[in-house]
Amino acid sequence: MQKKLIWDLPLRLFHWLLVLALVCQWITAELGSGYMDYHFYIGYFTLGLIIFRLIWGIVGPKYARFSNFLYPPKAIWQYLMSFLRAKNPHFTGHNPLGGLIVPAVILVVGSQAITGLFASDDVLASGPYMSAISSETQSWLDSLHHQIFNVILAIAGLHILAIFWYQFGRKIPLIGAMFSGKKMITDKKTDTAQNGIGSSRLILAVIIAIIIAAFLYWLIAIAAPVPEVDYYF
Ligand code: HEM
Numbered sequence: 001m002q003k004k005l006i007w008d009l010p011l012r013l014f015h016w017l018l019v020l021a022l023v024c025q026w027i028t029a030e031l032g033s034g035y036m037d038y039h040f041y042i043g044y045f046t047l048g049l050i051i052f053r054l055i056w057g058i059v060g061p062k063y064a065r066f067s068n069f070l071y072p073p074k075a076i077w078q079y080l081m082s083f084l085r086a087k088n089p090h091f092t093g094h095n096p097l098g099g100l101i102v103p104a105v106i107l108v109v110g111s112q113a114i115t116g117l118f119a120s121d122d123v124l125a126s127g128p129y130m131s132a133i134s135s136e137t138q139s140w141l142d143s144l145h146h147q148i149f150n151v152i153l154a155i156a157g158l159h160i161l162a163i164f165w166y167q168f169g170r171k172i173p174l175i176g177a178m179f180s181g182k183k184m185i186t187d188k189k190t191d192t193a194q195n196g197i198g199s200s201r202l203i204l205a206v207i208i209a210i211i212i213a214a215f216l217y218w219l220i221a222i223a224a225p226v227p228e229v230d231y232y233f
């Protein structure tokens with residue numbers, strides 16, 4: 001039995017930066033207009049994180065790839081039933097149920113960040129694309145920006161409860177692994193040298209991050225329409 005590197009560094013950074021960014025987005029939204037600049041910048045950063053995870057799901061190391069943890073519904077159901085019967089089926093990467101957190105987060109957090117680009121507080125702060133659409137569409141996207149956040153809270157709450165259940169109820173040490181990246185491979189049959197990942201592919205991750213940053217700069221600072229301002233005085 002040996003500890004092997006399973007979660008690459010970019011994946012772990014993605015996870016903890018995402019948690020931090022969502023907390024900051026909640027706080028800056030609650031603090032109101034004076035903090036909207038921070039809300040926008042952290043929102044763009046969050047959008048960047050989501051784009052990164054999408055690409056990393058295709059080109060990242062083994063356990064970061066969608067192909068490693070997206071299972072058909074039948075396999076997810078069988079896993080759930082066997083977990084509820086107090087069995088601990090072994091999976092080196094995400095288990096079939098846990099892996100669902102990745103597409104769920106990409107979908108809801110991605111939608112939250114995109115709708116934010118069109119949102120407005122009707123006072124001082126407006127997303128860069130607010131003036132690109134009709135006022136009906138704008139107010140619909142604005143209300144989605146409010147509602148989707150509740151879905152994010154529900155998914156994050158469920159995820160944290162599940163992780164604590166595994167960690168303390170089933171004594172499966174998942175939390176430490178999301179910091180160190182290393183997991184103990186307990187199943188003798190699957191404990192082979194190929195289990196771990198050789199490297200975190202850091203250079204590739206940095207290149208992808210630079211391309212995403214350039215894309216976001218173009219999207220927000222260059223391509224965004226210049227809003228027409230109505231002067232009432
Ligand atoms: C805003 C709150 C959170 C969100 C949105 C979130 C999201 C995610 C996502 C997307 C993944 C998949 C990682 C990937 O493959 O890229 C994941 C995995 C994981 N998260 Fe979180 N997370 C949150 C909070 C937490 C907290 C507070 C903890 C620990 C106390 C935690 C522990 C873990 C662990 C251990 C895994 C790996 C699960 C496994 O081994 O299959 N997460 N989380």
Ligand code: HEM
Pocket residue numbers: 022025026029030039040042043044046047109110112113114115116117118119120121122125126127128142145146149
């Ligand atoms: C994933 C990232 C984001 C999260 C989690 C988030 C979260 C939130 C939350 C919770 C609110 C308050 C909603 C309420 O009071 O019910 C809010 C409001 C707002 N957000 Fe975001 N946001 C994100 C990204 C963005 C982005 C990228 C922009 C613009 C560039 C933006 C612009 C706004 C604006 C203008 C408001 C005020 C809306 C109003 O008062 O009607 N957000 N956001």
